[in-house]
Structures are given as structure tokens and as C-alpha cells.
Amino acid sequence: MPAFLFPGQGTVRVGMGGWLRRAAAAKQVFDAADDLLSEPISPLCAKGPLDRLVATEHAQRAVTVCNLAALAVLRAEGHEPELVAGHSVGELSALHAAGALDLEQTLRLVETRSRLMAEVGGSxxxxxxxxxxxxxxxxxxxxxxxxxxxxxxxxxxxxxxxxxxxxxxxxxxxxxxxxxxxxxxxxNAFHSPFMREALPGWERAVRAAPMREPRFPVVPNLTAQPTTDLAVLREALIGQLTGRVRWTETMTHALPLGMCVEVGDSKVLAGLARAAGVRCLSMADPTTPRRLARERAT
Incomplete structure (x- = not known):
């Protein structure tokens, strides 16, 4: 089984999630997110405007919903990972994929994270x-x-x-x-001391969030070490707000699996994976679920 990799905030663009919204499993995720978030995200993903979509408070929600929608399509086709990791805010999607967070809690946390980080002052x-x-x-x-x-x-x-x-x-x-x-x-200066202002509110939200033991290993940004230890995952999720994303080291854990899938409407992580010598497909390509099915059948 492959590793599932979930992209972060820097991958947003107008029109994101277009083919996913036409898939029944993904549309259910978009519809649920539009109901649960403080304002619907689907219209912003589809039509922008770009300056509003790339703003932190919207970008993190948009990329997370696209990630979860892409995951729903893979699951509907019977695909599950052996290992998961998410780049920056993508770590919330990875925790959901592993079963540590349910859909509603994932969306609640990304809304809190995006709001707190958008409110941080400084230049x-x-x-x-x-x-x-x-x-x-x-x-x-x-x-x-x-x-x-x-x-x-x-x-x-x-x-x-x-x-x-x-x-x-x-x-x-x-x-x-x-x-x-x-x-x-x-x-702003994400993953740096500039985010300390957002840290107390984020820590309260993460500690209060119901989480379950993950079904398979998650590689947190902060440690770059696979784990199913819920206490470690919770602390790493808190610390990554101001801490470093160790993605290069994360890719070393995907290498032995032979391949990975970027689960979202992006090809950024697929490119980084290939640079590390890891074969990686992307759910930005609608043919990816079928390609995975053919590989499983051989």
C-alpha cells in the first residue's frame, strides 16, 4: 500500500477541486464542509476571487476540504494507505485519514487554525x-x-x-x-516565532479536540518520525504552528513503500516526492484512482 501525502496552504488556486466536485463521494464532503464551516467554501474554490482565496483564513480551509474530498474518492474506490503525512496544515488531513479526527472535528480545527494565524500581527x-x-x-x-x-x-x-x-x-x-x-x-512568517501569538488559542483547541488512536502511522511535521502514539501526535500538532516542517526527512519513510499519492488538488508534493526518488501520483489527475486500481490488480 502507498503513503498518502496531503498538501498545505501554498497549493490553492481558483478552480481547485473542480473534477472532485463531480464525484459523488467528494461532493458529499464539499456539501458537509459548506454546512459545517462558518461560510461555504465550495463557491470560493470554484470561482474565487483569487485575492480572497489565498488569504490565510480561506486558503487553509479550501485546501483541507479538497484534501478530504480527494481522500473520500480514494476510499470509495477501496484504496487505503500504509502511512500518512501532511505538509503544514495538511497534517490535519493526515490525522483524519488515519482515523484520529473525524470530519467535523477536522473542519473545526482547520477553521480555528486559519482564524488564529490570520489574526497574528507583525510584518x-x-x-x-x-x-x-x-x-x-x-x-x-x-x-x-x-x-x-x-x-x-x-x-x-x-x-x-x-x-x-x-x-x-x-x-x-x-x-x-x-x-x-x-x-x-x-x-506572514508561518512556522516561525511570529506565530507565538496564535499558539495559546491553538493549544487549547487541540487539547480540547476529541482524538482517537490512529489506524496506521502518521508522520508529524515536527518530528518526521512515524508514530501511532496519540499523545505524541497531539503535541506535534500543537508545536508545528511555530516549528519546522521536516518534509525532506518525511519522504525517507515513504521511499521503502515504493510509491505515494498526493491526496488533494495539487501536484506540489508529488514533485517534491519525485525529487526525493519516491514515485508519486497526484489526485489532481482524475485518472489516479483507476491507475491505482490497475496496480493493485497486478
Whole structure:
């Protein structure tokens, strides 16, 4: 069985979930989400506008609903994973896939997370540093930060693809130190000390959420180690708000399985997986369930 990988906030686009909404199992998820969330998400996914869709409070909800809809299609076809992981907010989808969170609780948590993170003040951002290993990026970030202007590695996406997160002045200094830096269009400095303001509310929400022992291992962002220990998963879910996404290491656990599936309307994680030598299909391709069925039959 493959690993199921669930994308995060940076994968939103107008029209996302289009083919999924035509599938009966997925449509049930969209309809349930439109009823449970504070405002319907399906129209925003389908028609935008883009500036509203990419805003943190909407983007996290949109990508999560698409993830859960794609999962519903796979399950309707009889596909289950051996291992799950989610990139950033995608970790909530992974916990749902493993049975630790039900649909309603997953949506409640993503709504809380997106609201708390959108409300964080400050002037922070994120940039991708290309072509350098993590230790070098860590050293450059340390050289660029100043008192009151933190800069940390927020995402280890792949070898030579590291994202730093922190204060804008520190990001500007880093851009003069590193050979190739690409600013990212995000609402704030996620996975950094900038998110501490949101942490108390997030911790209360996660600790209050009913969770069950997962049916198969989950790889949390914070530890990058597969586990079914509910206490570990809960603490990791809290800590990842300000902690690092260790995606490169996460992919090492998918490699022995031979293949993985990006479960959402995105091909970003599939690309990162292939860069790590892991064969990966994407549910952005409507033929993926049939391809999986053919492979299971052989």
C-alpha cells in the first residue's frame, strides 16, 4: 500500500477541486464542509476571487476540504494507505485519514487554525532558498537576523529547497547573502516565532479536540518520525504552528513503500516526492484512482 501525502496552504488556486466536485463521494464532503464551516467554501474554490482565496483564513480551509474530498474518492474506490503525512496544515488531513479526527472535528480545527494565524500581527514573510543544504541556510539565517528580527528555517521541502521564515528586514539581508532567494507570496512568517501569538488559542483547541488512536502511522511535521502514539501526535500538532516542517526527512519513510499519492488538488508534493526518488501520483489527475486500481490488480 502507498503513503498518502496531503498538501498545505501554498497549493490553492481558483478552480481547485473542480473534477472532485463531480464525484459523488467528494461532493458529499464539499456539501458537509459548506454546512459545517462558518461560510461555504465550495463557491470560493470554484470561482474565487483569487485575492480572497489565498488569504490565510480561506486558503487553509479550501485546501483541507479538497484534501478530504480527494481522500473520500480514494476510499470509495477501496484504496487505503500504509502511512500518512501532511505538509503544514495538511497534517490535519493526515490525522483524519488515519482515523484520529473525524470530519467535523477536522473542519473545526482547520477553521480555528486559519482564524488564529490570520489574526497574528507583525510584518513577517517567507522566502525559498534554492541550491543550498539546510546547515548552510541555517547559518545564513543566523547571520541575517537581529534582536527583534528573527529568521529561522521554516520548511525543509527537499534537498536544495529550504524555506526561511521571519522578519522582513532579516529576509532582505538574507537575500544579499544567499545566491538564489525567491520571496514567497504568503500572509506572514508561518512556522516561525511570529506565530507565538496564535499558539495559546491553538493549544487549547487541540487539547480540547476529541482524538482517537490512529489506524496506521502518521508522520508529524515536527518530528518526521512515524508514530501511532496519540499523545505524541497531539503535541506535534500543537508545536508545528511555530516549528519546522521536516518534509525532506518525511519522504525517507515513504521511499521503502515504493510509491505515494498526493491526496488533494495539487501536484506540489508529488514533485517534491519525485525529487526525493519516491514515485508519486497526484489526485489532481482524475485518472489516479483507476491507475491505482490497475496496480493493485497486478
Amino acid at each position: 513577517g514573510g517567507m522566502s525559498a532558498v534554492m541550491g543550498l543544504p539546510v546547515p548552510e541556510v541555517e547559518a545564513l539565517a543566523a547571520a541575517a537576523e537581529r534582536d527583534g528580527e528573527p529568521l529561522v528555517v521554516g520548511l525543509e521541502n527537499a534537498l536544495g529547497h529550504v524555506v526561511v521564515s521571519g522578519a522582513f528586514p532579516a529576509l532582505e539581508r538574507l537575500a544579499r547573502l544567499a545566491p538564489k532567494v525567491v520571496p514567497l507570496k504568503v500572509g
